[in-house]
Amino acid sequence: MDINKRYTPQTWPDHPETATLEGKNKFVGFWLLLAAETVTFASLFATYLALKDRGPSGMDLTASQLFELPLVFIMTMILLTSSLTSVYAMYHMKNHNFKAMQAWLGVTVLLGATFLGLEIYEFNHYVHLGFGFTHSAFSSAFYILVGTHGAHVLFGLSWFIALMLRNGKRGLNMYNAPKFYLASLYWHFIDVVWVFIFTVVYLMGVIG
Amino acid sequence: MSSTAQKKGFGAVIWDYLTTVDHKKIAILYLISGGFFFLVGGVEAMLIRVQLMKAGNDFLSAGTYNEVMTMHGTTMIFLAAMPLLLAFMNAIVPLQIGARDVAFPFLNSLGFWLFLFGGIFLNLSWFMGGAPDAGWTNYASLALASEGHGIDFYALGLTISGFGSLIAGINFLVTIINMRAPGMTYMRMPLFTWTTFVASALILLAFPPLTVGIFFMVFDRMFGANFFDVTMGGNTIIWEHLFWIFGHPEVYILILPAFGIFSEIFAIFSRKRLFGYSALVFATILIGFYGFMVWAHHMFTVGLGPTANAIFALATMAIAVPTGVKIFNWLLTIWGGSVSFQTPMLYAVAFIPSFTAGGVTGVMQAIAPLDYQLHDSYFIVAHFHYVIVGGVVLGLLAGTHLYWPKMFGTMLSESLGKWTFWLFFIGFHLTFFIQHFLGLMGMPRRVYTFVGDQGWDLYNAISSFGAIFMAAGVIILLVNVVITQVKNVRVGNDPWGDGRTLEWALPSPPPYYNFAQTPLVRGLDPYWIEKMEGNKKGMTFAEPLGDFHMPNGSIIPFVMSLGLFVASFGAMYHLDGDKPWALAVLIIGLLITFGSMLVRSLKDDLGYYVTKEELLEDIKRGESDGHQ
Numbered sequence: 153m154d155i156n157k158r159y160t161p162q163t164w165p166d167h168p169e170t171a172t173l174e175g176k177n178k179f180v181g182f183w184l185l186l187a188a189e190t191v192t193f194a195s196l197f198a199t200y201l202a203l204k205d206r207g208p209s210g211m212d213l214t215a216s217q218l219f220e221l222p223l224v225f226i227m228t229m230i231l232l233t234s235s236l237t238s239v240y241a242m243y244h245m246k247n248h249n250f251k252a253m254q255a256w257l258g259v260t261v262l263l264g265a266t267f268l269g270l271e272i273y274e275f276n277h278y279v280h281l282g283f284g285f286t287h288s289a290f291s292s293a294f295y296i297l298v299g300t301h302g303a304h305v306l307f308g309l310s311w312f313i314a315l316m317l318r319n320g321k322r323g324l325n326m327y328n329a330p331k332f333y334l335a336s337l338y339w340h341f342i343d344v345v346w347v348f349i350f351t352v353v354y355l356m357g358v359i360g
Numbered sequence: 361m362s363s364t365a366q367k368k369g370f371g372a373v374i375w376d377y378l379t380t381v382d383h384k385k386i387a388i389l390y391l392i393s394g395g396f397f398f399l400v401g402g403v404e405a406m407l408i409r410v411q412l413m414k415a416g417n418d419f420l421s422a423g424t425y426n427e428v429m430t431m432h433g434t435t436m437i438f439l440a441a442m443p444l445l446l447a448f449m450n451a452i453v454p455l456q457i458g459a460r461d462v463a464f465p466f467l468n469s470l471g472f473w474l475f476l477f478g479g480i481f482l483n484l485s486w487f488m489g490g491a492p493d494a495g496w497t498n499y500a501s502l503a504l505a506s507e508g509h510g511i512d513f514y515a516l517g518l519t520i521s522g523f524g525s526l527i528a529g530i531n532f533l534v535t536i537i538n539m540r541a542p543g544m545t546y547m548r549m550p551l552f553t554w555t556t557f558v559a560s561a562l563i564l565l566a567f568p569p570l571t572v573g574i575f576f577m578v579f580d581r582m583f584g585a586n587f588f589d590v591t592m593g594g595n596t597i598i599w600e601h602l603f604w605i606f607g608h609p610e611v612y613i614l615i616l617p618a619f620g621i622f623s624e625i626f627a628i629f630s631r632k633r634l635f636g637y638s639a640l641v642f643a644t645i646l647i648g649f650y651g652f653m654v655w656a657h658h659m660f661t662v663g664l665g666p667t668a669n670a671i672f673a674l675a676t677m678a679i680a681v682p683t684g685v686k687i688f689n690w691l692l693t694i695w696g697g698s699v700s701f702q703t704p705m706l707y708a709v710a711f712i713p714s715f716t717a718g719g720v721t722g723v724m725q726a727i728a729p730l731d732y733q734l735h736d737s738y739f740i741v742a743h744f745h746y747v748i749v750g751g752v753v754l755g756l757l758a759g760t761h762l763y764w765p766k767m768f769g770t771m772l773s774e775s776l777g778k779w780t781f782w783l784f785f786i787g788f789h790l791t792f793f794i795q796h797f798l799g800l801m802g803m804p805r806r807v808y809t810f811v812g813d814q815g816w817d818l819y820n821a822i823s824s825f826g827a828i829f830m831a832a833g834v835i836i837l838l839v840n841v842v843i844t845q846v847k848n849v850r851v852g853n854d855p856w857g858d859g860r861t862l863e864w865a866l867p868s869p870p871p872y873y874n875f876a877q878t879p880l881v882r883g884l885d886p887y888w889i890e891k892m893e894g895n896k897k898g899m900t901f902a903e904p905l906g907d908f909h910m911p912n913g914s915i916i917p918f919v920m921s922l923g924l925f926v927a928s929f930g931a932m933y934h935l936d937g938d939k940p941w942a943l944a945v946l947i948i949g950l951l952i953t954f955g956s957m958l959v960r961s962l963k964d965d966l967g968y969y970v971t972k973e974e975l976l977e978d979i980k981r982g983e984s985d986g987h988q
Contacts, residue, residue, distance in 0.1 A: 155966060173538070177463040181534040184564055188526060192568040195605075199576070199587065199598055206593030207586075285585060289593035292585035296576070318962050327964065 155327045164248035164324075169333035172326055182334045186341050193345050196300060197352060200293045204357075207288025214290070215357030218283060224354045227270045228346065231305075234263035235343040238336045245332055250323045253332070257312055260339065264309045271302050294353065301349055304342050311335045379913040381465035382872050386472050387451035387767060393476050394443030400483065401440050402834060404432035406827060409791070413824035415812030425808035426493035427510065431483075433496030434514065437610065438521060439479040441752050445617045446475075446528055448759045449556045451767050453532060455863035455870065456550045458541025458879045463534035464527075465911040466960075471527035473921035478521025481928055485513035495806060497607065500588035500599035504580060509932055512581060515574045516928040520921070522567050522574070529563030532556055541862070542902040543881030547641065550861040550885075551627075551634060554641050555620030558648040559613045565652065566609035573602030582935045597662060604655035612651040615747065616644060618755025619686060622708045625758055626690050627885070628858050629705035630697025636689040637884060643682035643689075650679045660731045669728040676726035683719055687712060702856070703777035707758035710785050711751065718746030721796065736806070739799025745792045757784065757837070765855040769868045770848060776840040780833045787829025794819045794826075853898070853985075860885035865898045866985055873910055876975045876984040877901040898985050905975055911967045916956045923952030 165171040170179050205214040241256035275295070278284075285295050312335055319328050368376070377385060407428050411420045420428060454462055462468050485491040492514035494502040503511045536557045540549070549557070577599070579585035586592035588599055627634045634640060656664060656672040690712060699705070721743040725731045734740060757780070764772050798819050803810060810816055854864040862879060863870075865887045880902040883889050890899055927949025933942035978984035 155964060177534050177538050180537055181464060181530050184530045184533055188530070188564050188568050191565050192572055195569045195572040195602060199572075199602075202595060202598055203587070203593065206595070208592050211593065285583065289586040289589065289595070292579065292587055292594075296579065296585070314958070314961060327966070 155325055157325065159248055159324065161248040166246070168246065168324070168326060168329035175326070175330035178330045178334060182337060186337070189341065193300070193348070196297045197348065200297045200353065203289040203293040205290055207290050211288050213281065213283045213287070216359070218278065218281070219354050219357045221354060221358055223270065223274060224350060227267050228350050230263050230267045230270070231343055231346050234260045234267070235340055237263065238339045242333060242336050245324065245329060248324055253324070254316055254320070257316055261309055261312050264305055268302065268305050268309070271298070298349060298353065301342065301345055304345070308335065308339050308342055311338065378918050379915045381461070381469045381911050381913050383450045383454050383462050383465070383468060384767070384869060384872070386468055387447045389472055390443045390447035390450060391767070393479070394440055394447055397435050397439035397479055398444065399834070401432055401435035402831065404428050404435065406831060408432060409824040409827040411808065412810070412820050414821065415810055415817050417809055420808065422808045423493065427491040429806060430493050430495050431491050434482065434492070437496060437614070438518060439482070441614050441748070441756070442525060443475055444756045445614065448621065448763055449532060449617060451763060452863055453553050453556050454535060454539070455766070455866060455874060456553045456861050457536060457539060457544050458862050458875060458881065459535060459539040460874050460908065461911065462531050463538055464531050466914055466917065467527050468531050469914070470917035470920060471524040471531065473917050474524030474527070474924070475521045477921045477925040478517045478519070478524065481520060481925055482513055482517030485510055497603055498577070500577065500580070500596040503577060504588055511577070512932045515578045515581070516932060519571060519574050520924050520928065522571050525563055526567045529560040529567070532560040533564065541878050541881050547638065548881055548884045548886070551623035551637070551640055552617070552620035555616040555644055558644050559616040562609045562613045562616075562648055562651055566606045566613065569602045570606035573599055573606070582931070600659055600662065601655070604658045605652070607658065608655040609651040611747070612647055614752045616647065618752045619644070621755045621759040621762065622690065622711055624861070625704045625708040625762055626693040627860055628856055629702060629708070630694050630699050631858050632693055632697040633885060634689065635692035635695070639685055640689050643685040646682040647679060650675065650682070654679065657726060657731070660728045661735045673726050673728045677723055680719060680723050687716060703772070703774055703781060704758045704762040706778065706781045707754045707761070710781070711754045711758070714746060714750030714754065714788070718743055718750050721746065734799060736804055737799035738795045738803045738805055741805045742792050742795035742799060745795070749788055749792065757781070760837070762856075765851050765868045766863055767869060768845070769850050770844050771851050771855055772840050772844050776836055776843070780837045780840065783829045783836065784833030787826045787833060790826025790829060791823050794822050798823070860888040862886055862899075865890070867983055871978055871984050873908070873970050876979060877905055878903050905972055907969045907971050909967055910970055912965055914965065916960050920953050920956045923949050923956065925949070926952060
C-alpha cells in the first residue's frame with residue numbers, strides 16, 4: 153500500500169474501506185469488536201433492569217419521579233441527527249470529496265459535543281436532587297449504564313477529532329479511508345445503544 | 361532485516377522480544393510466561409495437598425489457605441492454561457492456514473503484554489499485603505467483605521489480562537476469516553484451526569460480561585457503588601450470573617483448543633485422515649453454541665426455581681451429545697490406523713478415558729436434584745480436575761511435545777517424555793480419582809482442614825501422595841527441555857514423519873515471513889496430499905516468488921500495558937485515603953497508556969517489504985520453502 157499515491161474521484165475505489173487487506177482486516181475486526189461491545193451493553197442493561205428502583209428501604213427518587221422526557225428527547229434527536237451527518241460524511245468519503253467529508257464530520261462532532269454537554273447537565277441536575285452515584289443500587293446501575301455510553305461518546309468524539317486533525321493536510325488515501333469508515337461505524341453503534349437507553353431507561357422509567 | 365542467524369548480543373535479543381510482532385516469537389513469550397505461571401500454580405497446588413495430607417494439619421493457616429486456594433485456581437485458569445493455549449494458537453494457526461502473520465500483529469503483541477502485566481500485578485499481591493481469598497469465582501458476598509487489597513489485585517489484574525484475551529480472540533477470528541491461503545476453504549481447515557476459531561468466538565462473547573462484573577466489583581469496593589450491597593438495594597446474585605455467563609464458556613475456551621491439538625495428534629500418529637472430519641467441525645461449533653446456554657448449572661443451589669433448573673439441566677446434558685460425537689470420531693480415527701505410540705500419542709490416548717470420566721461426572725451434576733448433594737463437595741473438585749487436567753493439561757503437555765520441534769527446531773527426548781507422561785498420568789489419577797469418594801462421603805471443598813476419623817484420612821493422604829508424582833513429571837519435563845536445548849540437535853521440516861497440515865511443510869522453525877510463496881491448498885491435509893502425490897518440492901504454490909509486505913516491530917504495546925500496570929497501583933492505593941501520591945501514580949499511568957495510544961494512531965506505521973533477492977538467498981541456504 154503506497155500512502156503517497158494520489159487518487160481522483162475516478163480512480164478512487166467504490167469501497168475504499170475494504171480495498172486493501174489491512175482495510176478488510178480492520179473492517180471485520182471492528183465488527184467483531186462491536187459484537188463484544190453489544191455483549192457489554194447487554195450485561196449493563198440486564199443489571200439496570202434487575203436493579204431499577206432498588207435501594208435502601210424507604211428510598212425516594214425512583215425512575216418515574218426522576219426522569220423527564222423533554223430534555224432526553226432533544227438529546228435523542230441531536231444524537232440521531234449526528235448519525236445522519238456522519239452518513240453524509242461517509243458518502244463524500246466514498247466519492248473522494250475530502251473537504252465535504254471534513255465539513256460533515258465537523259457537524260457530527262458539534263452535535264456529539266452538544267449531546268455530551270446536555271448529558272453532563274442532566275447528571276449534574278440529578279446529583280443536585282440527591283441522586284448521586286452512591287445513593288442506591290438503582291443510581292449505581294443508572295450511572296454506570298448511561299455513563300458508559302457517555303464515555304463511548306467522548307471516545308468517539310476524540311477519535312473523529314484526532315482523525316480530522318491528523319489528515320487535515322494530506323487528504324484521503326487508502327491508509328486512512330478505513331479509519332474514517334470505522335470511526336463512523338462506531339458512531340452509529342453509539343447511536344443504536346442510545347436508542348435502547350432512551351427506550352429502556354427513560355420511556356420505561358416514566359411509564360413506571 | 362534478514363533472517364540470517366547472526367549472533368546477537370543479549371540486550372539485542374531482549375529488545376527484539378520486547379518489540380516483536382512476529383506471531384512465532386509472541387508464541388514463545390506466551391509459552392515461557394504461561395509455563396512460569398503454571399509452575400507457580402503448581403506450587404500452590406502442592407501447598408494445598410500438603411495442608412490436607414492429614415487431619416487437623418496446621419501447615420497453612422486458614423487465611424493463608426484461602427489465599428493459596430484462590431490463587432491456585434485463578435493462576436491456573438487465567439495465567440497458565442489460557443496463555444499456554446494461546447502459545448500454540450500463535451505458533452501454529454497462521455502456519456496451518458498458510459498466512460504470513462496474524463491479521464493484527466501489533467494487537468497480538470499488545471494482547472500478550474496486557475496478559476503478562478495483568479498476571480504480574482495479580483501475583484504481586486503475595487508481597488504487597490495479601491493475595492485475594494474469595495475463591496477464583498470471587499463471589500460478591502464474600503469478596504466485598506474481604507479486607508486488605510487482595511480482591512482489588514484480583515479485579516484490576518484480571519481486567520488488564522482480560523483485555524489481552526479479548527484482543528487475542530478478535531485477532532484470531534479475523535486472521536482465520538480473512539487470511540487463509542487460496543484453496544483453504546472453511547471445510548479444509550485443520551481441526552486445531554477450527555477449534556481456535558470457535559474458542560476465539562467464545563472469548564469475544566464471554567469476556568465482556570466478566571469485565572462488566574469486575575467493574576461492578578471495583579466500583580462497589582472502591583467508589584461506594586451498591587451493585588452487590590443488599591442493604592442498599594443491590595443483589596449479589598448478579599455477580600454470580602455475570603461470572604458464570606463468562607465462566608462456563610471459559611471452560612470451553614480452554615478445552616476446545618485442547619480438542620484441536622488431540623485431533624491433530626490422532627490423525628498424525630494413526631497415519632489416517634481424521635474420521636468424520638465434518639462431524640468433528642459441527643460438534644465443535646455446537647459445543648461452542650451450547651457453552652452459552654448452561655451457565656446457571658453452576659447455580660442450581662442458589663434457588664432460581666425448578667423451571668430454570670430444569671431448563672439448564674437439560675441444556676447441560678445435551679452437551680454430552682456433541683462431545684460424545686468427538687470421542688467416537690477420535691476412537692474411529694485410531695481404529696485400523698497404523699498407530700505409533702510416541703509421546704504426544706500417549707497423551708492423546710490417555711486423554712480419552714480421563715476426559716470421558718470427567719464428562720460423565722459432569723452429566724451427573726447436570727441432574728439438578730443430585731447436584732444439591734454434590735454441590736461444594738470434593739466431588740466437584742474431582743470432576744473439574746478430570747476435565748481440566750485430564751483434558752486441557754494433557755492437551756498442553758501433548759502439544760508441547762508435538763509442536764516443540766516446529767517452535768524451536770529441536771526434538772524433546774522421547775524417553776524423558778515418556779517418563780513425564782507416566783508419572784503425570786499415574787499421579788493425576790491417584791490424586792483426583794479418590795476425591796470423588798471424598799466428596800460422596802461429604803468432605804466440603806475450600807475448607808482448610810478436616811476432622812480425623814471420618815474415613816477421610818487415608819483418602820486424603822493418597823491424594824496428596826499422588827500430587828508428588830505429578831510434580832515429578834513436570835520437573836522431568838523441565839529437565840527434558842534444558843537437555844534438548846543444550847544438545848541443540850536441529851530437525852527438518854517434518855520431524856514426526858507423518859505431518860499432514862501446512863505447518864509441517866515449512867522449516868523448523870519457519871523463517872520470520874513463514875511462506876516465501878503462499879501455498880495452494882488442494883484439499884484437507886494439504887501437505888499429506890502433496891506427499892502422497894510424490895511432490896519433492898514440498899508444496900504447490902499459489903503465487904510466483906516476489907516481494908511482499910511485513911509489519912514493523914514496536915515497543916508501544918509494551919509501554920501501553922506498562923501504563924495500565926502503573927495506573928492500577930494508583931487506583932488501588934488512592935482509595936486508602938492516606939496516600940496522596942496514589943492519584944499522581946494513577947494519572948501518570950493513564951497518561952502513559954493514552955499517550956502511547958495517541959502516538960500509535962498519529963504516527964503512520966506502514967511496515968516494510970521483503971524482497972525477492974532476500975527470499976532467493978534464504979531458499980539457497982535451505983531456510984525457506986520457496987522454489988528457485
